[in-house]
Each structure stands twice: as structure tokens, then as C-alpha cells.
Amino acid sequence: MPFCIFDATTGRVHVDMTGHNQSYWKQGDKELRIMPKRYQRREQSMLKKSLAALAISAALWGSSAHAETISVFCSPTEFELCTNVANAWKEKTGNEAKINKMPALLDDAIPIYQQLLAAKSKDVDVLFLDVIWLGMFKSNLLDLKTMIPQADQDKHFASTLNAAKLDGNLIAMPAYMDVGLMFYRKDLLEKYGKAAPKTWDELAATAKEIQDKERAAGSADMWGYAWQAKSYEGLTCDAIELVASNGGGTIISDDGKVTIDNPQAAAALEKAKGWIGSISPEGVLNYDEEQSRAVFESGNAVFHRNWPYVWGTSHEKGSNVVDKVGVMPLPVGKEGEKSSGCLGPMYYGVNKYSAKPEVAADFVNFITGPDMQKMRALKAALNPSIQALYSDPEVLEKIPFLKDNQQAFADSAVRPSGYTGTSYNRVSQAFYRSVHDMLSGGAEVKSSLTSLAGRLEKLKESR
Numbered sequence: 001m002p003f004c005i006f007d008a009t010t011g012r013v014h015v016d017m018t019g020h021n022q023s024y025w026k027q028g029d030k031e032l033r034i035m036p037k038r039y040q041r042r043e044q045s046m047l048k049k050s051l052a053a054l055a056i057s058a059a060l061w062g063s064s065a066h067a068e069t070i071s072v073f074c075s076p077t078e079f080e081l082c083t084n085v086a087n088a089w090k091e092k093t094g095n096e097a098k099i100n101k102m103p104a105l106l107d108d109a110i111p112i113y114q115q116l117l118a119a120k121s122k123d124v125d126v127l128f129l130d131v132i133w134l135g136m137f138k139s140n141l142l143d144l145k146t147m148i149p150q151a152d153q154d155k156h157f158a159s160t161l162n163a164a165k166l167d168g169n170l171i172a173m174p175a176y177m178d179v180g181l182m183f184y185r186k187d188l189l190e191k192y193g194k195a196a197p198k199t200w201d202e203l204a205a206t207a208k209e210i211q212d213k214e215r216a217a218g219s220a221d222m223w224g225y226a227w228q229a230k231s232y233e234g235l236t237c238d239a240i241e242l243v244a245s246n247g248g249g250t251i252i253s254d255d256g257k258v259t260i261d262n263p264q265a266a267a268a269l270e271k272a273k274g275w276i277g278s279i280s281p282e283g284v285l286n287y288d289e290e291q292s293r294a295v296f297e298s299g300n301a302v303f304h305r306n307w308p309y310v311w312g313t314s315h316e317k318g319s320n321v322v323d324k325v326g327v328m329p330l331p332v333g334k335e336g337e338k339s340s341g342c343l344g345p346m347y348y349g350v351n352k353y354s355a356k357p358e359v360a361a362d363f364v365n366f367i368t369g370p371d372m373q374k375m376r377a378l379k380a381a382l383n384p385s386i387q388a389l390y391s392d393p394e395v396l397e398k399i400p401f402l403k404d405n406q407q408a409f410a411d412s413a414v415r416p417s418g419y420t421g422t423s424y425n426r427v428s429q430a431f432y433r434s435v436h437d438m439l440s441g442g443a444e445v446k447s448s449l450t451s452l453a454g455r456l457e458k459l460k461e462s463r
């Protein structure tokens with residue numbers, strides 16, 4: 001069982017996410033510190049005392065100062081951006097936001113949040129939230145409906161804002177849009193006279209041909225396609241894209257029917273299984289976004305599936321593919337199907353147990369507002385959730401494909417977190433583990449989908 005402890009004397013959050021021998025804390029951009037298990041029990045019994053001490057010191061602090069300090073969880077890849085936001089907010093309000101880096105794999109933040117929120121901890125005020133977590137944490141997030149001015153709410157895409165309205169409460173504000181996209185080496189496609197592929201079969205054929213020719217010409221490490229097939233939430237995204245764009249649905253339909261056991265889904269996954277070791281390295285079975293990006297940006301992949309931020313990173317210093325990158329919607333399984341990039345907007349919400357709800361809500365409105373979304377778009381190519389920025393010349397210059405992405409958002413595959421709510425994580429785990437077993441060779445695709453569907457029937461109802 002993972003647990004999380006706040007140590008009031010050091011001001012550190014200790015987190016055990018493995019349930020085995022270690023725990024760690026993160027503060028600012030510092031990395032992990034391992035703590036032996038025997039200390040964890042002692043720390044657990046200190047939890048109540050620590051929280052009480054913290055509450056007292058927070059109260060004293062609050063009464064003796066004008067400016068407030070809040071604590072914010074931020075994605076590890078956006079630490080610098082969040083620090084920029086905190087600096088700008090401090091300048092505007094005098095208040096301080098302490099930025100805590102989340103674990104490298106976002107999935108690992110779930111048990112931390114669960115532990116903090118179950119303990120009604122006040123240690124963290126603002127939480128960074130994946131769209132699929134909204135249902136999971138809805139009862140622990142503050143209703144922002146009346147705390148964020150209506151005019152500010154109205155600036156965001158209505159569908160993205162509405163996804164955060166649950167049980168009549170506005171539980172989070174959109175920070176940026178995410179949708180699965182296909183990046184490719186436009187220089188290599190040009191060199192070999194290839195058009196950007198429309199179907200997954202065309203992609204595989206082009207990937208194989210260019211990979212083989214580049215290897216023969218001396219690029220021994222070249223691969224055709226780098227994507228994410230590690231056993232984690234990212235694989236749910238990659239697999240749902242393949243399945244949905246082949247007419248195989250999105251695991252569980254909006255009205256709660258388990259749809260995954262169908263021939264189109266099986267055909268799409270069978271195809272992907274054939275890519276491992278052929279156009280994608282065996283290592284892809286252990287790649288998340290950052291590992292697959294490293295392969296592409298070192299110049300060793302023809303195609304790369306990832307989120308829009310790769311447009312920014314692949315053009316930064318240190319990338320070997322600056323000005324060699326093209327981007328397009330994901331291919332389809334067959335002509336006539338919709339390109340189905342996984343939809344992944346990200347949000348910020350306020351911990352319902354925060355001792356400073358107004359200050360925290362003000363920070364959320366600031367970090368998700370037009371100025372900070374523009375800054376993130378310009379610095380990191382993150383796609384805004386604010387409509388007006390889609391006609392901002394500076395933003396369009398930085399992200400030339402931004403306008404087309406509105407179509408990608410409209411055609412996207414939505415994971416079944418709306419119906420499954422609090423059980424989404426278990427549903428997704430069952431799906432990605434089963435897909436990982438298929439891709440890594442052990443499990444036969446068709447029969448695996450049948451037994452997966454049986455498990456999902458039970459899991460989906462435990463919400």
C-alpha cells in the first residue's frame with residue numbers, strides 16, 4: 001500500500017509508492033531519496049502529530065504575514081514553466097507558490113494524491129490533474145464555480161471545461177490540450193520520395209523501407225517507428241488510438257457497454273504486435289513518452305507518436321532533428337475511418353482541504369489564464385485550451401499546425417473515464433496490462449480480448 005507522510009520538522013513529503021522497501025520525497029527540483037522500510041512505520045505513526053504541527057505553524061504564519069504561500073504539484077516536464085508562472089504570480093499578487101515536482105511517470109502520482117486526500121492533508125493546495133483523474137478525485141476537489149469569474153471560465157473550449165463539471169461542481173480548470181499526433185522526419189520522407197502516410201499499413205511500409213535503406217547507408221541505429229508500449233497509462237492511449245482508428249471503439253462505450261472484444265480491435269492490435277522487432281525496437285515495450293522521444297530526437301526514428309510538446313522539444317538545442325520534423329494527425333486503420341488521437345487535456349484543481357482556498361483558486365485561475373497559456377505555448381508548444389489563442393499570430397508562428405489540431409481534438413478518441421469514474425484506473429490497468437502481454441508475445445490477441453472483456457464487465461461496475 002503506498003503512503004505519504006508530511007514531516008513538519010523538515011517540511012518534506014515522504015512518499016512510498018512501491019509498497020516495498022523504499023519511499024522518497026520531492027521538493028522543488030530535487031530528486032528521490034530512498035528511505036528504508038523500518039523507518040516508514042515510525043513515520044506513519046507520526047503522521048497525525050506532523051499534520052497537527054503543520055496546521056498550527058500555518059495558522060501562526062498566516063497571522064503574522066500579509067503574503068501567503070501555497071504549495072503546488074506540477075508535472076516534472078513542466079517544472080521550469082511552473083516556476084515562471086510562480087514568479088509572475090508573485091509579482092502580481094505578492095503571494096508565493098512553492099512548486100513540487102510530481103513523479104516522472106504521472107501514473108505514480110495517483111497513489112500520492114489518494115493518500116494525501118484520504119488524510120485530508122493541507123500540505124498541498126493545488127493539484128495538476130490528468131483528464132482521466134477528474135472522476136477519481138472529484139469528491140476531494142474544491143468547487144471553483146463561484147471562485148473563478150464566469151468571464152474567465154468562458155474563455156476555454158466549452159467541451160474541455162465541461163469535462164471538469166461533475167455532479168454540478170466545477171472541479172478543475174483546463175491548463176492545455178493534449179492529443180496524440182504523428183511526428184516524422186520530413187527530410188527522410190523527401191529523400192526517399194515518400195508521401196506522409198494516411199493509413200497505419202502505409203506508415204509501416206514507409207517506416208520499414210526508410211529504416212532498411214538508412215541502415216544500409218550506415219545509420220545502424222535507425223528504426224522505423226518509436227512509440228509508447230510500456231505497461232502504463234500511455235499504452236492505453238497508444239492502443240486506443242490503433243483500435244478506434246480501425247473501427248474497434250474505445251474499450252467501453254459512453255453508455256457503459258464493454259466493446260473491446262471485436263474483430264477490428266483484434267486486427268489493430270495484431271498489426272501492432274507485428275511491428276515489435278520489425279519497425280520498432282523490442283525496447284519500445286518499455287518506452288514511455290520521454291524514452292521514445294529521446295530515440296526520435298537523437299535522429300534514430302523515422303516516425304514518432306507523441307503529444308504536441310514534442311514540436312517544442314524537437315526544435316530545441318540538443319535535438320538532432322531541428323527543422324527536419326513534420327507533424328500530422330495519426331493514420332487510420334482503413335480508409336474512411338477517423339484519425340483517433342487520444343484526448344488528454346490537463347487541468348489544475350484545488351485540494352478541498354486546503355487552508356487557503358481563495359489564494360489557491362486565484363493561482364489556478366492565473367496558471368490556466370490566457371497570459372500563462374500563451375507563455376506555455378510559446379516556450380513549450382503546449383496547445384492552449386483558450387479559444388482566442390488559436391488566432392494569436394505569435395502562437396501560430398510557434399505552432400504552425402495549431403489550427404489543424406482543432407480537427408484532431410474533434411476526431412479524438414476519448415478514454416472511458418466518464419462512465420467508469422472512480423474505477424477508471426483499474427479498467428485502464430486491466431487494458432494496458434493485457435495489451436502489453438499481447439505485444440510482448442506471450443498472449444494470443446483474440447482470446448486475450450475475450451477474457452479482458454469479462455474482467456472489464458466486473459470492474460466497470462465497481463465505480
Ligand code: GLC
Binds near residue numbers: 237346
Ligand atoms: C499525457 C496526456 C495524458 C495521458 C498521459 C499518458 O500526459 O495528457 O492525458 O494520460 O500522457 O502517459
